[in-house]
Amino acid sequence: xxxxxxxxxxxxxxxxxxxxxxxxxxxxxxxxxxxxxxxxxxxxxxxxxxxxxxxxxxxxxxxxxxxxxxxxxxxxxxxxxxxxxxxxxxxxxxxxxxxxxxxxxxxxxxxxxxxxxxxxxxxxxxxxxxxxxxxxxxxxxxxxxxxxxxxxxxxxxxxxxxxxxxxxxxxxxxxxxxxxxxxxxxxxxxxxxxxxxxxxxxxxxxxxxxxxxxxxxxxxxxxxxxxxxxxxxxxxxxxxxxxxxxxxxxxxxxxxxxxxxxxxxxxxxxxxxxxxxxxxxxxxxxxxxxxxxxxxxxxxxxxxxxxxxxxxxxxxxxxxxxxxxxxxxxxxxxxxxxxxxxxxxxxxxxxxxxxxx
Numbered sequence: 001x002x003x004x005x006x007x008x009x010x011x012x013x014x015x016x017x018x019x020x021x022x023x024x025x026x027x028x029x030x031x032x033x034x035x036x037x038x039x040x041x042x043x044x045x046x047x048x049x050x051x052x053x054x055x056x057x058x059x060x061x062x063x064x065x066x067x068x069x070x071x072x073x074x075x076x077x078x079x080x081x082x083x084x085x086x087x088x089x090x091x092x093x094x095x096x097x098x099x100x101x102x103x104x105x106x107x108x109x110x111x112x113x114x115x116x117x118x119x120x121x122x123x124x125x126x127x128x129x130x131x132x133x134x135x136x137x138x139x140x141x142x143x144x145x146x147x148x149x150x151x152x153x154x155x156x157x158x159x160x161x162x163x164x165x166x167x168x169x170x171x172x173x174x175x176x177x178x179x180x181x182x183x184x185x186x187x188x189x190x191x192x193x194x195x196x197x198x199x200x201x202x203x204x205x206x207x208x209x210x211x212x213x214x215x216x217x218x219x220x221x222x223x224x225x226x227x228x229x230x231x232x233x234x235x236x237x238x239x240x241x242x243x244x245x246x247x248x249x250x251x252x253x254x255x256x257x258x259x260x261x262x263x264x265x266x267x268x269x270x271x272x273x274x275x276x277x278x279x280x281x282x283x284x285x286x287x288x289x290x291x292x293x294x295x296x297x298x299x300x301x302x303x304x305x306x307x308x309x310x311x312x313x314x315x316x317x318x319x320x321x322x323x324x325x326x327x328x329x330x331x332x333x334x335x336x337x338x339x340x341x342x343x344x345x346x347x348x349x350x351x352x353x354x355x356x357x
Contacts, residue, residue: 003182005319005352009047010235010310012346013038014054016118023056024063033341040335041343043076045324047350050123053191053237057086057119064121078123086119086171087137088112098158110170120171120191129177137172144168145222148206157201173214182355186232188215194239195247212238212251219260234311241305243287261311264318266349267291270325274304293323294346310351319352
C-alpha cells in the first residue's frame with residue numbers, strides 16, 4: 001500500500017516582540033492581527049510538521065503552547081511541540097560586535113534584545129523523540145572546520161577573547177527525530193544570521209556562510225558526530241539566496257547541490273507577480289523570481305529573494321511542493337494580512353514527502 005504524503009513546512013513568522021512575555025500576551029488576547037493572519041495561513045496550508053522561525057522563546061514554551069492551542073481551535077491541531085533555548089539574546093558580557101560597548105543586542109551570542117527573542121520551534125502531528133534530539137547550538141565558531149573567522153589587520157575581530165567565545169549558531173542547529181506512521185524522519189532545523197549589518201570585516205556575512213555550510217559539513221562527516229542514516233529534511237531560514245543579495249551564495253549553492261539532498265524548487269505565481277509589479281532591486285536579480293520566499297523592500301533593496309528552504313534527502317519521494325504566495329488577484333491573497341497587519345514578510349514553504357516502506 002502506498003504511503004501517504006507528509007507535508008513538511010518552514011515559516012519565518014517574524015513573531016518577535018520587543019520584550020519577554022509580550023508575544024504570549026498578544027496570542028492570548030485573541031485580537032492581535034499578525035497572530036491571526038499567521039494562524040489563517042498555517043491552517044490553510046495545514047502542514048503535518050512545521051518549523052517556526054522568528055518565534056520568541058520562553059521557558060516552559062507558554063507562547064508556543066498558546067499558539068498551538070489557537071491553531072487547534074481553528075481545526076489544525078499540533079499535539080507535539082518542541083523548542084530549545086536559542087542563542088538569540090544569550091548574554092556574553094563581552095563586546096561581540098566591536099563597537100566598544102557591551103550589553104547590546106549584538107553582544108549576545110545571537111542578535112536579541114532579550115534572551116529567546118526570535119527563536120525556533122517545531123509543531124508536529126506526529127510524536128517527537130525529544131530524548132534523541134541533537135543540539136549543535138553550543139558549537140564554538142572557532143571549532144567549526146575551515147571556519148571563515150573575521151579579521152581586521154590580521155587580528156581576530158572583534159577580539160581574541162570574543163572570538164573564542166562566539167558560538168557558530170545565531171539561533172540554533174538542531175536534529176529532531178519525528179516518528180511518522182511510515183517511519184522516522186529527522187528534521188535538520190536552523191535559522192542563520194542575515195549576512196549584512198556589519199563592517200568591512202564581514203562578520204555577519206562570514207558567519208552566515210558557515211551557518212549554512214554547517215549542514216554540508218555534517219553530511220560530509222566533517223564534524224565530531226556520525227550523520228544519521230534515517231531520511232531527513234533540512235529546513236529553515238538560511239537568510240541566503242543562491243544568486244542575489246550581499247551574502248556568500250556559494251554556501252547555499254553547495255548545499256542545494258549536495259548529493260544527499262534534493263531541491264524540489266518550490267515556486268509560486270505570486271512571487272513572479274510581485275517582482276513584475278514592484279520593480280526596484282528585483283529587476284537586477286539573477287535568480288528565478290518564482291522561487292522567492294521573502295518580500296523585502298524593493299527600493300533601494302535588497303528586494304525579493306529565496307532564503308527559506310525545505311530540502312529533503314534523496315531517499316524521500318516527492319509528491320508536491322510550493323511557496324504560499326498567491327497572486328494579488330487570487331482569493332488566497334487575503335490571507336497574507338489581516339487588516340493592515342502583514343502576517344510576515346516571509347512566505348511559508350512546504351514540501352510533501354513520501355517515506356519508502
